[in-house]
Amino acid sequence: MSEKPKLALYWASSCGGCEIAVLGLHEKILNVAEAFDIVFWPCVMDFKYADVEAMDDDSIDVCLFNGAIRNDENARLAHLLRRKSKVMVAFGSCASGGSMPGLANFTDRDAMFDWIYHKSPTTDNPDGIVPMKHTDVPEGDLELPGFWHTVKTLAQVVPVDYFLPGCPPEASSIEMAVNAILTGQLPPPGSVIGPDVTVCDECPREKHEKKIKRFYRPYEIIPDPDTCLLEQGLFCAGIATRSGCGARCPQVGMGCRGCYGPNEGVVDHGAKILTGIASVLDAQTPEEVDAILDTLPDPAGYFYRFHLPDSLLRRRARANGEKIVAPASEAAGEPA
Amino acid sequence: MSDNGTFEPVIVGFLCNWCSYRAADLAGTSRMGYPATLRDIRIMCTGRLDPTFVLRALQKGADAVLIMGCHPGQCHYQEGNYKAIRRFVLLRRTLRQMGIDDARVQLHWASAAEGVRFAQTVARVTEEIKALGPLDWPHNWPNEDPYALQEANS
Amino acid sequence: MSEQEKRVGVYVCHCGHNIAGTVDVEHVAEWSQHLPNVVISRDNKFMCASTGQEQIEEDIKEFGLTHVVVASCSPHMHEKTFRNACARAGMNPYLFEMANIREHASWVHPNDRDGATNKAKALVSAAVHRVIHHEPLEPMQVKIRPETLVVGGGIAGIQAALEIADAGYHVYLVEREPSIGGHMAMFDKTFPTLDCSACILTPKMFDAGAHPNITLLTYSEVEKVDGYVGNFTVRVRKRARMVDEDLCTGCGSCWDKCPIKVVDDVFEAGMGYRKAIYRPFPQAVPKYPVIDVENCTYFKTGKCRMCEKVCPTEAIRFDMEDQYVDLEVGNVILATGYKLFDCRRIPNYGYGRLENVFSSLEFERLTNAAGPTEGKVVLRDGETVPESVAIIHCVGSRDKNYNEHCSAICCMSSLKFAHLVMEKTGAQVYNFYIDMRPISKGYEEFYHRILSEGTTFIRGKVSEITDAAHAPDEEGKLIVVAEDTLIGKQRRVPVDMVILAAGLEPRADSQAVGYMFGVGCGDTGFFTERHPKLDPVATATEGVFIAGACQGAKDIPDSVAQGAAAAARVLGTISRREVALEPVRASIDESRCSGCRICNNMCPYNAIDFIEAEGVSRVNPALCKGCGTCVAACPSQVITGAHFTFDQLMAEIDGILVDVTGEMPLVTEVI
Numbered sequence A: 001m002s003e004k005p006k007l008a009l010y011w012a013s014s015c016g017g018c019e020i021a022v023l024g025l026h027e028k029i030l031n032v033a034e035a036f037d038i039v040f041w042p043c044v045m046d047f048k049y050a051d052v053e054a055m056d057d058d059s060i061d062v063c064l065f066n067g068a069i070r071n072d073e074n075a076r077l078a079h080l081l082r083r084k085s086k087v088m089v090a091f092g093s094c095a096s097g098g099s100m101p102g103l104a105n106f107t108d109r110d111a112m113f114d115w116i117y118h119k120s121p122t123t124d125n126p127d128g129i130v131p132m133k134h135t136d137v138p139e140g141d142l143e144l145p146g147f148w149h150t151v152k153t154l155a156q157v158v159p160v161d162y163f164l165p166g167c168p169p170e171a172s173s174i175e176m177a178v179n180a181i182l183t184g185q186l187p188p189p190g191s192v193i194g195p196d197v198t199v200c201d202e203c204p205r206e207k208h209e210k211k212i213k214r215f216y217r218p219y220e221i222i223p224d225p226d227t228c229l230l231e232q233g234l235f236c237a238g239i240a241t242r243s244g245c246g247a248r249c250p251q252v253g254m255g256c257r258g259c260y261g262p263n264e265g266v267v268d269h270g271a272k273i274l275t276g277i278a279s280v281l282d283a284q285t286p287e288e289v290d291a292i293l294d295t296l297p298d299p300a301g302y303f304y305r306f307h308l309p310d311s312l313l314r315r316r317a318r319a320n321g322e323k324i325v326a327p328a329s330e331a332a333g334e335p336a
Numbered sequence B: 001m002s003d004n005g006t007f008e009p010v011i012v013g014f015l016c017n018w019c020s021y022r023a024a025d026l027a028g029t030s031r032m033g034y035p036a037t038l039r040d041i042r043i044m045c046t047g048r049l050d051p052t053f054v055l056r057a058l059q060k061g062a063d064a065v066l067i068m069g070c071h072p073g074q075c076h077y078q079e080g081n082y083k084a085i086r087r088f089v090l091l092r093r094t095l096r097q098m099g100i101d102d103a104r105v106q107l108h109w110a111s112a113a114e115g116v117r118f119a120q121t122v123a124r125v126t127e128e129i130k131a132l133g134p135l136d137w138p139h140n141w142p143n144e145d146p147y148a149l150q151e152a153n154s
Numbered sequence C: 001m002s003e004q005e006k007r008v009g010v011y012v013c014h015c016g017h018n019i020a021g022t023v024d025v026e027h028v029a030e031w032s033q034h035l036p037n038v039v040i041s042r043d044n045k046f047m048c049a050s051t052g053q054e055q056i057e058e059d060i061k062e063f064g065l066t067h068v069v070v071a072s073c074s075p076h077m078h079e080k081t082f083r084n085a086c087a088r089a090g091m092n093p094y095l096f097e098m099a100n101i102r103e104h105a106s107w108v109h110p111n112d113r114d115g116a117t118n119k120a121k122a123l124v125s126a127a128v129h130r131v132i133h134h135e136p137l138e139p140m141q142v143k144i145r146p147e148t149l150v151v152g153g154g155i156a157g158i159q160a161a162l163e164i165a166d167a168g169y170h171v172y173l174v175e176r177e178p179s180i181g182g183h184m185a186m187f188d189k190t191f192p193t194l195d196c197s198a199c200i201l202t203p204k205m206f207d208a209g210a211h212p213n214i215t216l217l218t219y220s221e222v223e224k225v226d227g228y229v230g231n232f233t234v235r236v237r238k239r240a241r242m243v244d245e246d247l248c249t250g251c252g253s254c255w256d257k258c259p260i261k262v263v264d265d266v267f268e269a270g271m272g273y274r275k276a277i278y279r280p281f282p283q284a285v286p287k288y289p290v291i292d293v294e295n296c297t298y299f300k301t302g303k304c305r306m307c308e309k310v311c312p313t314e315a316i317r318f319d320m321e322d323q324y325v326d327l328e329v330g331n332v333i334l335a336t337g338y339k340l341f342d343c344r345r346i347p348n349y350g351y352g353r354l355e356n357v358f359s360s361l362e363f364e365r366l367t368n369a370a371g372p373t374e375g376k377v378v379l380r381d382g383e384t385v386p387e388s389v390a391i392i393h394c395v396g397s398r399d400k401n402y403n404e405h406c407s408a409i410c411c412m413s414s415l416k417f418a419h420l421v422m423e424k425t426g427a428q429v430y431n432f433y434i435d436m437r438p439i440s441k442g443y444e445e446f447y448h449r450i451l452s453e454g455t456t457f458i459r460g461k462v463s464e465i466t467d468a469a470h471a472p473d474e475e476g477k478l479i480v481v482a483e484d485t486l487i488g489k490q491r492r493v494p495v496d497m498v499i500l501a502a503g504l505e506p507r508a509d510s511q512a513v514g515y516m517f518g519v520g521c522g523d524t525g526f527f528t529e530r531h532p533k534l535d536p537v538a539t540a541t542e543g544v545f546i547a548g549a550c551q552g553a554k555d556i557p558d559s560v561a562q563g564a565a566a567a568a569r570v571l572g573t574i575s576r577r578e579v580a581l582e583p584v585r586a587s588i589d590e591s592r593c594s595g596c597r598i599c600n601n602m603c604p605y606n607a608i609d610f611i612e613a614e615g616v617s618r619v620n621p622a623l624c625k626g627c628g629t630c631v632a633a634c635p636s637q638v639i640t641g642a643h644f645t646f647d648q649l650m651a652e653i654d655g656i657l658v659d660v661t662g663e664m665p666l667v668t669e670v671i
């Protein structure tokens, strides 16, 4: 290869942590800059969408795409970059699983706008203004990207070649991926780049047979530093979450929240956390089970913290059996 | 949905090999009629029920899931059904948060001798689901991606 | 084998009219042609007939089928049949799958042709989707130790032990009571022949006690069971008899002289007494007594030691302690028998309150020549001979409030009682029955004999037994109140004595005992057989068999037959030296196990070990019974449950939910 491979990085619906993670490679970022020709990275340098549109199809060698897809703009760039890139990498938990933005799938756009622009105690919006897809101003029509009811993962919008999970991915994971790309030693397309064991494997805490009578919130107890947190009643998703982070959270006394996603072969991360958690309950009757579970508020929030859009059900059911109105029936004045 | 527009639910059943599957067999040999709404899958024990299976069935269009096994204390493998209870109760709490009515995922017991109970359970669940209406998860949300639609049309 | 290379054959059975009468089988077969990987789909009048089976065999060869689906009856009916057919054509039998469109479709939706047909399509589709993921499996071979454990020394256990011992293999016979014999030892006469119970039982007990191949462990109980078919290790607790069996001659001086009399609730059914050092009955095997330490004065106060003083062989050992014996056996037969229904649970029958209401076992002791009254049938006062006796059938049986099941023997024992009462007292006997069920060989004849002897039979369920007289002739009597359903009238029959033919129930500890051996209990609490018709003495656990009344209420001939049957099953495995176990088992991909240990306490058989050094869990395949509980529990999804794998079941779900309403199967797309 005479020319340096071309690299694009993009930031859709996400917190920006993934961008920081790339920068967090520290001096190794220079290796990246040296090895690649960076053709698109709006977070760091000034590029225009038109620049990308002008590129030939498949002219970008690798695109690291972070962030979930929750509006028309995210989708537009996903489709555009997919067309222009040979290899598409879903970078980080948002792009892979939906992550924090994906938790919006427990509700829908209307309910969310209602809360944010009208009802939340910190809202001060006397005129009740809500973002609109189209707004008439003297200068003409202002357009905002259409805001979706349902957050999607990148792979639900365009085909993805590799997944690099993590919220954000650890520097070591990024390095591994970059090296794999540079040396061409990539797993088969569609793979997650990372080991196929779960966090418990890397977790140094001592594991025993587990049976618990109740759960504790992290602030309620000071856990024993050497024993598995789950055995002590602290929720930990490490049992069902792909390793690669070095068991960061359990190492510091906080149960894993599942950012690295499910293990190889699993189709629903939450279901695996659920089955593991249910297996440690020391109860027989439904009443006893319920009593223990009363100490674990918001189970779905725990199980699908990072992977709700990527789960089998993807989102909450439409309310009262009513279908959510499709934005295909676009009309000016409809919320963005 | 049948031709005349009345809603005939599709219920996916997970029946343990030793009790409920045999109860269903007995309902058959004794020619006890019940609605043709249940499509059953045999598992060795309710303990084998991975919650993923329930989610998959709902995702792929089942209106309800009916899990049936041996009465507590009578599991062929001694306590598989107790483990099923734990998973079931937790799953039900999770599904509530997903907006899925409790009636859509039910756990019941029928021994190998209880063909009647089996048939009655299917009939009852069918009625409950008819009252609730279709779940129709595959069409739970529209595809909101205008670019996907564009690509599909081009 | 790649996905495309898989070639599935589908066979839809008419089962004569059984299926085809409701399900449009031709349409199902045609429709199935369009399912993935299906290369041939046929319908056939009778798949299980030799022509149907041969069709499969031919097609496997001609079309190079790699997987086969038969849509017909329940797999509990014919799965083996079709697996064998596949095997004959050189295919691994586990590459076969069955769709149950008879019991689960045609027979239960007789008036809904469309519904039944659609369901049949869905079930076939499920089977096809699933079978593509089937993999060849081989049964696991394990060696069988020739020793056998028999638990319970009633007639069933004795019979089983003798059969095996006579065939030349060693048996450990564990009995909880001080003597073997069980309930049969309590009876005087047995129906329908009225031959003397002791005369037929005692020789068998003696043989069992003296057999070189039988080790009797009486006054003992199993504490712990480990291992699996062929290789069980069993820990037995031998309770301290306080008598040295090597020295004792069974002379009886000790119990003659022992000053403490105790009501014997077990053998005498509370009708008689025994001493604190006792042997339950004269023909007991073994002949040695035991000291009942709860009632012995020495154990209570430290004084007495009378038995020690009188024992000519100095066999008394007050310092004896319980012993633990570890046995290694290849097979186990449970023959723990039954418990009598507690008649107090029906308060309106007055048992325990009205003194001349007797339970059936009490009556057995009363009429026994070796019993407390030396066989005289008298009232509780010990002398008055009754002039009229009522015998109530079905007490605690066939009644939703107590036991739904029929206890099978009470009709016959009630007839036996009627005969014995008349023979011994000449009293007028009234039998209150719901239905007469003298079903076995010679039983109907016995019923006619009793009829001709003059017993009055009243068909009707007794509502109450009372001593509250309404008329002068009821004064001082027990009045049996019942509706005579043959004449449609309420009747009050005053009698001197009432015998309640109490039902047979499972042992109080049957759940616990079953649990220890991996045997389930059905609704009634009796041990569950592997198949109620085709495999009545085997259980879910390989190598553990059941015989006698622990499997369900039954009489002596049936108990003996089951004892012999269980023995034959055991002898079969011993002579094969090896058994092949179902390969439906769990296994852990250790390279991907994180060692989280979630699965460790899932297994009811302790088949999963945690290998500390490697930080992974491992399944002992011989102990695993394939329930799949650990498979579903593993949050890393690295446990595979053979034949019920994740992929197989997910595919089955996808297959069962295809759209069946059209001419072609339509897979549901998820947006």
Ligand SMILES: Cc1cc2nc3c(=O)[nH]c(=O)nc-3n(C[C@H](O)[C@H](O)[C@H](O)COP(=O)(O)OP(=O)(O)OC[C@H]3O[C@@H](n4cnc5c(N)ncnc54)[C@H](O)[C@@H]3O)c2cc1C
Binding pocket: C151, C152, C153, C154, C155, C156, C157, C174, C175, C176, C177, C180, C181, C182, C183, C184, C187, C189, C190, C191, C192, C220, C221, C222, C335, C336, C337, C338, C340, C360, C361, C364, C409, C413, C416, C507, C513, C547, C548, C549, C550, C554, C555, C556, C557, C559
């Ligand atoms: C009143 C009455 C009259 C009857 N008359 C007749 C008759 O005339 N003819 C006829 O055919 N049938 C008759 N029957 C039925 C008969 O009693 C049973 O068919 C027969 O006794 C069943 O034998 P079994 O060996 O299965 O059980 P059992 O006789 O109950 O023997 C079981 C043995 O196992 C032992 N045991 C139980 N649990 C354990 C344990 N955990 N560990 C070790 N040992 C244990 C018990 O101590 C007992 O010795 C009568 C029954 C009743 C109630």
Ligand code: SF4
Binding pocket: A199, A200, A201, A203, A204, A205, A206, A207, A227, A228, A229, A230, A231, A236, A237, A238, A239, A247, A250, A255, A256, C596
């Ligand atoms: S603390 Fe969490 S990651 Fe560590 S062993 Fe326990 S469950 Fe596994």
Ligand code: SF4
Binding pocket: A166, A167, A199, A238, A241, A242, A245, A246, A247, A248, A249, A250, A255, A256, A257, A258, A259, A260, A261
């Ligand atoms: S321990 Fe869990 S939540 Fe924490 S970084 Fe690792 S995968 Fe993410």
Ligand code: SF4
Binding pocket: C243, C247, C248, C249, C250, C251, C252, C253, C254, C255, C288, C289, C310, C311, C312, C313, C314, C315, C316
């Ligand atoms: S007196 Fe001694 S020998 Fe005789 S029965 Fe008693 S213990 Fe045995």
Ligand code: SF4
Binding pocket: C585, C586, C602, C603, C604, C605, C606, C607, C608, C619, C623, C624, C625, C626, C627, C628, C629, C630, C631, C641
């Ligand atoms: S499948 Fe798992 S839990 Fe069930 S018997 Fe086997 S090892 Fe035990």
Ligand code: SF4
Binding pocket: C588, C592, C593, C594, C595, C596, C597, C598, C599, C600, C616, C617, C633, C634, C635, C636, C637, C638, C639
């Ligand atoms: S549950 Fe799974 S990952 Fe955890 S120890 Fe067992 S086999 Fe290993």
Ligand code: FES
Binding pocket: B016, B017, B018, B019, B020, B044, B045, B046, B047, B069, B070, B075, B076, B077, B078, B079, B080, B081
């Ligand atoms: S075998 Fe039926 S629930 Fe376990």
